[in-house]
């Protein structure tokens with residue numbers, strides 16, 4: 670499914686969270702959404718899954734205006750988790766299965782093994798990193814055309830992060846899924862990405878095809894992002 674943001678603005682009080690943002694995410698591509706803290710990355714993801722509505726502008730998923738019903742087509746890994754602590758890992762899996770018709774229980778069980786999670790463990794006994802792994806299991810086990818991942822690797826220790834990033838690839842359907850990942854772990858994920866969009870102060874200031882970046886500009890995503898940020902800061906921001 671293609672996702673279009675057209676001139677989207679969102680304000681909290683007098684502060685802009687997004688300012689006149691226009692960007693299209695194409696079907697079957699993996700996008701990295703990069704930007705400093707508070708730049709608007711999570712706001713974009715929340716808007717695509719209908720949790721936050723724009724003040725002005727439009728968000729279309731597959732040509733349709735976003736409403737709460739979109740959650741049927743969108744799997745969303747949130748930045749903070751809202752797990753019910755007395756549940757076990759397995760209870761959480763069962764809960765997701767009861768909530769989402771597209772939840773693939775076999776895939777979830779494979780992911781549990783891959784993430785080395787004990788299904789019988791209580792959620793309150795999980796470390797932060799293991800809560801993060803459970804979030805990944807729950808999001809990746811859904812067969813949805815849109816997959817939104819907000820800081821999917823935060824809390825994971827560097828030793829396992831690489832292997833988890835690699836294993837992510839085997840759970841994404843490249844033909845049909847549009848994946849948008851907001852992340853600060855640019856170096857770790859850059860080989861996964863087809864496209865990158867950089868956001869600063871509520872505005873998308875750069876959008877690149879990763880292969881073009883490498884081949885035509887000789888830049889890694891990380892180098893490109895740093896260069897763009899330096900330029901913005903030299904120019905005194907995007908105001």
Ligand SMILES: Nc1ncnc2c1ncn2[C@@H]1O[C@H](COP(=O)(O)OP(=O)(O)OP(=O)(O)O)[C@@H](O)[C@H]1O
Pocket residue numbers: 681684685686704705706707708709710711712713748851
């Ligand atoms: N519910 C809210 N109430 C007030 N302000 C908000 C709310 N949600 C977001 N904001 C503000 O909107 C701006 C963008 O926030 P957002 O969470 O989208 O940034 P982000 O790029 O995801 O940041 P981070 O990298 O820290 O997760 C920030 O200034 C934030 O304080």
